[in-house]
Amino acid sequence: MKSVILKTATRLMIGLMLVFAVYVFLRGHHEPGGGFSAALLAGTAFSLLAITNGADHVRKAIRIRPSVMALAGLALAAGAGLPALFFGKPFLTGIWWQTETFAAGTPLLFDSGIFLAVLGAILSILLALEEN
Amino acid sequence: MRITPPDTGAVPDCCRKGLYSCLLPAGLFALLCLAWPRVVNGDVFTVQWAWVPSLDLNLALRLDGLSLLFGLIITMTGFFVTIYASSYMAGHPQNGRFFVFLHAFMIAMLGIVFADNLLLMFICWEATTMLSFLLIGFDHEKSDARENARQALLVTGAGGLFLLMGILLLKSAGFSMTLSVLSESADVIQNHALYPAIFICFMVGAMTKSGQVPFHFWLPNAMSAPTPISAFLHAATMVKAGIYLLMRLHPVMGGTPLWMSTLVLVGGATALWGAIQALGPCDLKRILAHTTLMALGILTLFLGGQTVLSLTAATTFLMVHALYKAALFLAVGSIDHQTGTRDLNDLGGLATRMPLTALAVAGATLSMAGFPLFFGFIGKEIMYAGALAEDMFPLFAAGITLSANALMTAVAAIILLTPFAGTLPAHLKNTCETPWTMRIGPAFMGLIGVVFGIMPEWVSENLIQPAVFAFHPDREEIRLFLFHGINLPLVLSIITLTSGAVIYRQKIRLRRGIRFLTDHLWVTMPGLYQSGLTRFLTTAATVTRILQNGSLTTYMSVIVFTLVVLTGSVWLPHVADIASIPAVTGPYIAMGLFVFVLGAAAVVVTARHRLAAIGGLGGVGGGVALIFLVFGAPDIALTQLLVETLTLIFVSLILLRLPPMEPIVKPGATFQARTLRNAILSISAGLLVFTLVSGVVSTPLDRSLTAFFETHSYVSAHGRNIVNVILVDFRSLDTLGEICVIVLAAWAGVHLIRRPFGQRKAP
Numbered sequence: 061m062k063s064v065i066l067k068t069a070t071r072l073m074i075g076l077m078l079v080f081a082v083y084v085f086l087r088g089h090h091e092p093g094g095g096f097s098a099a100l101l102a103g104t105a106f107s108l109l110a111i112t113n114g115a116d117h118v119r120k121a122i123r124i125r126p127s128v129m130a131l132a133g134l135a136l137a138a139g140a141g142l143p144a145l146f147f148g149k150p151f152l153t154g155i156w157w158q159t160e161t162f163a164a165g166t167p168l169l170f171d172s173g174i175f176l177a178v179l180g181a182i183l184s185i186l187l188a189l190e191e192n
Numbered sequence: 193m194r195i196t197p198p199d200t201g202a203v204p205d206c207c208r209k210g211l212y213s214c215l216l217p218a219g220l221f222a223l224l225c226l227a228w229p230r231v232v233n234g235d236v237f238t239v240q241w242a243w244v245p246s247l248d249l250n251l252a253l254r255l256d257g258l259s260l261l262f263g264l265i266i267t268m269t270g271f272f273v274t275i276y277a278s279s280y281m282a283g284h285p286q287n288g289r290f291f292v293f294l295h296a297f298m299i300a301m302l303g304i305v306f307a308d309n310l311l312l313m314f315i316c317w318e319a320t321t322m323l324s325f326l327l328i329g330f331d332h333e334k335s336d337a338r339e340n341a342r343q344a345l346l347v348t349g350a351g352g353l354f355l356l357m358g359i360l361l362l363k364s365a366g367f368s369m370t371l372s373v374l375s376e377s378a379d380v381i382q383n384h385a386l387y388p389a390i391f392i393c394f395m396v397g398a399m400t401k402s403g404q405v406p407f408h409f410w411l412p413n414a415m416s417a418p419t420p421i422s423a424f425l426h427a428a429t430m431v432k433a434g435i436y437l438l439m440r441l442h443p444v445m446g447g448t449p450l451w452m453s454t455l456v457l458v459g460g461a462t463a464l465w466g467a468i469q470a471l472g473p474c475d476l477k478r479i480l481a482h483t484t485l486m487a488l489g490i491l492t493l494f495l496g497g498q499t500v501l502s503l504t505a506a507t508t509f510l511m512v513h514a515l516y517k518a519a520l521f522l523a524v525g526s527i528d529h530q531t532g533t534r535d536l537n538d539l540g541g542l543a544t545r546m547p548l549t550a551l552a553v554a555g556a557t558l559s560m561a562g563f564p565l566f567f568g569f570i571g572k573e574i575m576y577a578g579a580l581a582e583d584m585f586p587l588f589a590a591g592i593t594l595s596a597n598a599l600m601t602a603v604a605a606i607i608l609l610t611p612f613a614g615t616l617p618a619h620l621k622n623t624c625e626t627p628w629t630m631r632i633g634p635a636f637m638g639l640i641g642v643v644f645g646i647m648p649e650w651v652s653e654n655l656i657q658p659a660v661f662a663f664h665p666d667r668e669e670i671r672l673f674l675f676h677g678i679n680l681p682l683v684l685s686i687i688t689l690t691s692g693a694v695i696y697r698q699k700i701r702l703r704r705g706i707r708f709l710t711d712h713l714w715v716t717m718p719g720l721y722q723s724g725l726t727r728f729l730t731t732a733a734t735v736t737r738i739l740q741n742g743s744l745t746t747y748m749s750v751i752v753f754t755l756v757v758l759t760g761s762v763w764l765p766h767v768a769d770i771a772s773i774p775a776v777t778g779p780y781i782a783m784g785l786f787v788f789v790l791g792a793a794a795v796v797v798t799a800r801h802r803l804a805a806i807g808g809l810g811g812v813g814g815g816v817a818l819i820f821l822v823f824g825a826p827d828i829a830l831t832q833l834l835v836e837t838l839t840l841i842f843v844s845l846i847l848l849r850l851p852p853m854e855p856i857v858k859p860g861a862t863f864q865a866r867t868l869r870n871a872i873l874s875i876s877a878g879l880l881v882f883t884l885v886s887g888v889v890s891t892p893l894d895r896s897l898t899a900f901f902e903t904h905s906y907v908s909a910h911g912r913n914i915v916n917v918i919l920v921d922f923r924s925l926d927t928l929g930e931i932c933v934i935v936l937a938a939w940a941g942v943h944l945i946r947r948p949f950g951q952r953k954a955p
Contacts (some may be wrong), residue, residue, distance in 0.1 A: 082831075087244045090912040092826040094919065100834035107841045113704040127942075130935045137928050152924045154909055162912040170927075174920070177931040181840065181938030188945040 063112070070112045076138060077105035085175060095174035102175075103182035115190035118183070129182025137173025140166045201446045204798030210278035210291045217298060218269035219603025224263045231260045232658050238372075238822035247311070248369045261507070262305040262657075265514045268297040269428035276522050277420035277716050279629040280529060290330065294421065299321040301429040305436055310369045316403070317355060317433060321348045323428050328417040340413040342720065347410045350631065350900055351400025355437075358393030361386050366444070375443040382448055384662050394441055395458075402434025402488045406463045409718045411488075412469075412481040419525030422477065426484045427518035435488065435510065438495045439503075442663045447498045451583040451655050456495030459562070460585075460592040463489030467599035471699065472706040476524045476607065480517070483560075483603055486596050487513040492590055494575070495584045500660060500668040505571075505578030506711045510670065512559060512571035516603040517557040519638035520607065523549050526634065527611060536606070541616030545623040548631045550612045552638035559641035561604035561692060562597060562685065567644040567651075568674050572597060574687065576681035594684055598882035601692025606699060628849055636670055648672035749870070763887075783821050789815035802847050810840045827915040 069133035088094025110118045122129065124159040143166055149155075156165035227237060232377070237255040255263070274294065281287040295741070300323055303316030329341030349377045359369065365384040366374045374381070381387060398404070403411035411431060425431065445451060466485025473479055487509070494506035509939065526549050527542065528534040543550040559568035579589040625631070630833075644651050652672035661667060710716075792811030799805035813836035820829035901922065902912045911917040919927050 068732075074529075085489050088916045089910070089915060091347075092830045092913065092914040092915075094913070096919070097830050097834055100831070100838055104834065104837050104841065105406060107838065111841070127939065130938060132936055134932060137931060141924070141928070152928070154921045154924075158910070165910070165916075167909065167911075167924070170924055171920045174927065174931055177935050181934045184938050185842065185945070186845075188942040189842065192849075192945055 065102045069106050069111045074109055076106050077108075078102055082104065085171070088171065095171035096178055099182065101179035102179050103186070106183055110186055112189045115187050118187060118190075122183065126180045126183035128180070130177050130184065133173045133176030133178070133180055135173070136176060137170050140169035140173060151175055198573035198697075199422070203204055204542065205279065206629055207278045207284075207287050210281060210287060210692075211275065211629065213291050213295060214274035214278070216295055217274060220302070221267035221271060224260060228260060229266075231255065232654050234658075234661075234917040240308075240902040243312075248309075248363065249311045250309050250370075251312060252308040252370060253306045254372060256662040257308060257660070258436075258439060258662035259305045261511070261655055261659040263302060265432075265511070266298060266301050266305070266378060266428045269424055269514065269518045270295070272518065272522070272761075273420045273424045274524070274639060275629050276423075276633045277418070279627050280420055280525060281418065288793065290418070291327050293323055293330070297327060297381055297424070299432065304433050308371050310362070310371060310374075313371075313437075314352070314359055315916040317397075318349075318352050320430055320433060321345060321352055321401075324414070324425060325350070326423070328414045330418055330421065331416070334416070340416045340830070344410045344414050347400050347407055350671040351397045351645060353409070354393045354400075358390050358397060360467040360517075361390045361393060362444075365390060371440055371444070376554045378444050381444060382410045382529070387448070389660045389890065391445060391448075391454075391527060394437065394445070395454060398434035398437045399458065400434070402431050403462070403485055404434070404458050404492060405465055406717045408466070408485050409716075409721065411485060412478055415477050415481045419477065419521060419528065420497030422481070423518045423525070426481065426515045426521060430489055431484065435491045435495070435506075438492065439506075439663050440731070442495065442503070443665060448493075449584070452498065452582075454495045455492050456582065456585050456589055459489045459492030459494070459496060459883065460588060460901060461489070462486070463493060463592055463596040464666060465489075467603075468706060469710065470703050471606075471695075472710060474536040475520070476527065476536065476539075476611070476705075476935070478605060479607065480520055480524060483600060484513075484517060485518070486600060489715070490575070490593065490596060493592065494578055494582075495538075495651045497578060497589075498667055499578070499581045500575070500664055500670055501581040502578035502663050504652075504656060504660050504670045505574045506575050507659050508652075509571045511570050511644075515637050515641050515644075516556040516560045516568065519552055519634045519636075520560070521846070522630070523553045523556070523634040523638070524607075526630050530618055530623050530626060533543070536610045538617065539611035541612070542620065542623065543612040544616065545620070546612075546625045548625060548635055552634035553608055553612065553640035555606040556634070557604040558647070560607075562688065563673075565642065565645050567578055567648075569642040569647060569685070570645060570648045570651075572685055573681045574670075574672060576684045579682065590684070590791070594688060598695060600692040600698065601689055605692065610668060613668030639754070646674070648674055663752065665719075681702055690741070715736070741926065747872060749756070752827040752873055756873070756876050756880055759884070760876075763880070763884065767883050769886065770890060772890050773884050773886065779822055785815050785819050785822065789819070802850070803844070806840060806843050806847065809843075810836055813839070827913070929932070 081098040082100055084093040085095055085098035086093075088097070099105045106118050106122070119125075124132075144151060144153035147153075149153060153171070154165050154167045156163055158164070188192065231237075237253075239251075241251040241674075243249050243251050274291070277287075277290065277294065281290050284290065297320060300316045300319035304313055304320065307313035325341050325345040328344050329337050331337045338643060357877070362374065362381070363369055365386050366377050366381045368374050368377075376942065381390070384390075395406075400407040411426075414425060463486050466482050466487075466489055470482035470486060473482070480562045490509060491506050494502045494509070495502060497506075526535055526546065530546065531542075533538065533539065550919045555566070559566040562568040562572035575593050576590065580586050582589045582886045649671060656672065657669065660670070762789065789812050792815060793810045795808030795811065796805050799808060813832065817829045817832035817836065820826075820832060892911050901918060904922075905911055905914045905917045909921040911921070
């Protein structure tokens with residue numbers, strides 16, 4: 061698309077949208093958001109980039125192939141279930157590491173897996189549509 | 193460090209990695225030998241690990257006399273076949289793959305004979321089916337190898353499904369999947385109403401695997417596998433799986449009139465037909481393949497008996513056959529390998545050129561013909577005794593055994609005399625003996641028949657009796673002797689040998705007659721299989737054309753129609769009792785949103801351009817998302833909004849590639865059936881969903897789950913957003929499945945998009 065306005069606006073907006081996606085991803089644990097929504101947001105951001113600057117631009121921006129990203133996401137999500145096995149708990153039980161004020165655990169990894177898998181899926185369809 | 197030998201272009205004599213891999217069967221054989229003395233004493237080794245206890249699926253292994261006998265045959269044949277193949281397959285570009293398949297095949301077969309759990313046995317059974325497919329089609333560049341592999345897969349795979357049905361039915365009758373437990377409740381099972389169904393299922397499974405008439409036709413075709421595989425498949429694995437199954441099931445299901453009559457009749461038919469057909473071909477390997485059918489028929493025939501004598505006959509003949517058949521297949525492979533032909537008309541006088549192979553074939557064929565002092569003689573004697581002691585049709589059994597054995601004697605003579613005796617044809621002058629790796633197997637297995645034939649007492653005490661005891665409750669001792677005295681079996685033996693000689697004299701005329709017969713049969717099983725397959729494929733193509741016609745409108749209509757009819761037929765009779773029109777409450781802004789959504793929907797329905805329709809759809813989606821927000825479901829609202837946005841982008845990308853939209857009402861026409869149909873379908877689907885939702889709303893909601901998640905969400909999962917905690921923690925396995933679906937769908941979608949319509953191959 062040759063709209064200069066959209067192109068310029070995209071350059072400003074894409075960073076904002078990606079940062080917002082990270083924000084939505086992180087706030088998901090206490091408020092609406094999470095890996096899936098964040099992936100949709102990031103997917104929208106990249107769609108904007110693809111429409112204005114072309115698919116090649118998106119490929120350069122994400123550096124890895126979207127199918128690899130999707131599979132890595134699946135692997136990460138499945139891998140997040142493994143630590144539980146070492147503690148003798150069922151697969152995918154959340155394992156937590158916590159201090160007085162802060163807690164992090166395998167569900168965070170699992171959510172990252174969701175994010176990557178969904179984003180990879182969206183991007184692979186998007187790029188296929190754009191490049192066809 | 194390994195130094196690659198210089199490439200001289202010559203075929204290497206031996207494939208090292210193949211030769212070294214014979215350590216696997218050798219090691220397994222040695223392990224079995226360690227357990228052997230204790231098994232002979234009556235010990236039973238069992239191991240059990242829980243796998244899926246809720247499905248009654250345990251990794252239960254059991255080693256008793258029968259498993260031991262089979263295990264020894266499998267590992268020994270596997271050992272010699274591996275050594276043999278290391279030369280036979282030398283220089284083949286894919287011989288690494290060959291040995292992997294071969295050993296996997298062996299392990300799957302061992303799994304069948306050591307499994308105590310029927311489901312575990314089924315899994316190994318299917319594994320042998322798959323691996324035999326790979327091995328029969330090993331020369332995948334040849335179209336007949338592919339065709340034969342597919343035939344074997346379809347026939348034995350279908351039988352495998354029957355076996356699975358049989359196992360499930362047997363579980364409902366005997367309340368167990370464990371063979372050793374089931375044999376204790378044999379009475380209950382045999383008097384159960386489901387017994388005939390169970391029997392038929394198991395029988396079809398065993399018949400397809402063991403090549404019984406009428407499922408016999410895949411077995412001769414399976415010889416398009418490399419010869420070592422044919423030897424392994426015919427002598428020790430695959431086809432013996434069905435026989436093993438019948439033996440194992442004997443204490444559970446055997447002894448009923450149904451069992452006895454079916455096995456005797458099916459086995460008899462197979463034995464006779466296999467033996468007759470063995471005289472027809474000139475291809476040595478095909479002759480051997482038909483003799484395997486005869487052997488499998490005889491084994492089934494004797495398993496139909498209930499006396500210890502007939503079961504001992506079956507077990508003895510199993511050993512006899514395994515030894516001579518493996519030796520003969522390997523020897524025929526050697527002839528083929530050295531001369532380049534296995535056609536009887538081109539062969540002769542090879543005894544001087546390949547002396548050790550000739551000796552091995554002599555040992556094997558004399559055992560096959562049942563000459564005195566050979567193991568086959570012992571087998572034949574006990575077969576006649578066993579046939580006469582059958583509970584059902586003893587004369588039929590004895591007659592079949594007699595004629596099949598006479599034919600086998602003639603075939604044995606053909607296999608021994610035609611290629612090895614007589615004058616050496618000119619084109620075979622340069623033939624030389626095979627390397628040691630290809631001599632050791634046939635020689636050992638061909639000549640051990642003599643050893644066993646001279647000391648039958650030892651064999652019967654250490655191998656056959658423990659095996660028979662494992663599947664027959666009566667501990668009646670049947671000893672094998674070299675000479676039983678002058679009795680009816682001996683007389684029958686002499687008749688067999690003489691009539692075998694007579695048949696051999698007439699072999700040319702008989703061959704012509706049998707060819708004429710097989711060429712002029714009206715109905716043949718291969719023909720039925722072929723026409724059935726063709727008809728199946730055309731039916732599938734027709735069904736696919738109707739159901740998968742490529743019109744998205746049709747797909748959607750079918751889906752919505754099914755939803756309306758199926759759900760509606762169940763739901764509508766109760767609609768008045770449960771559903772009620774809910775009272776209209778809520779903030780006023782929701783009212784405005786409803787109106788907005790309705791308006792957007794009206795735009796979709798009446799749009800004349802796609803972009804307008806898409807815009808309308810986006811309006812509907814966005815409006816619904818806002819309604820979610822107003823009624824306090826921010827998570828769903830957020831997701832819905834994001835999904836709507838992305839969908840809009842994707843759909844507009846697709847839109848650019850579509851032809852202009854067909855007008856809903858064609859110019860000039862005022863009324864169209866299609867429009868009316870779509871309208872009725874949409875409105876009824878909408879009404880149905882409305883009544884369903886109102887029904888759900890009027891049913892009191894069980895809040896116990898909500899309460900659980902509310903109390904546990906922060907305490908055990910450190911999150912306050914219950915929806916997300918459920919997604920990534922409490923029910924993360926579901927989520928994992930869902931993202932798998934998303935990735936798979938994307939993958940499929942990419943491939944659909946990438947391939948332009950013009951470049952699609954015609955189906």
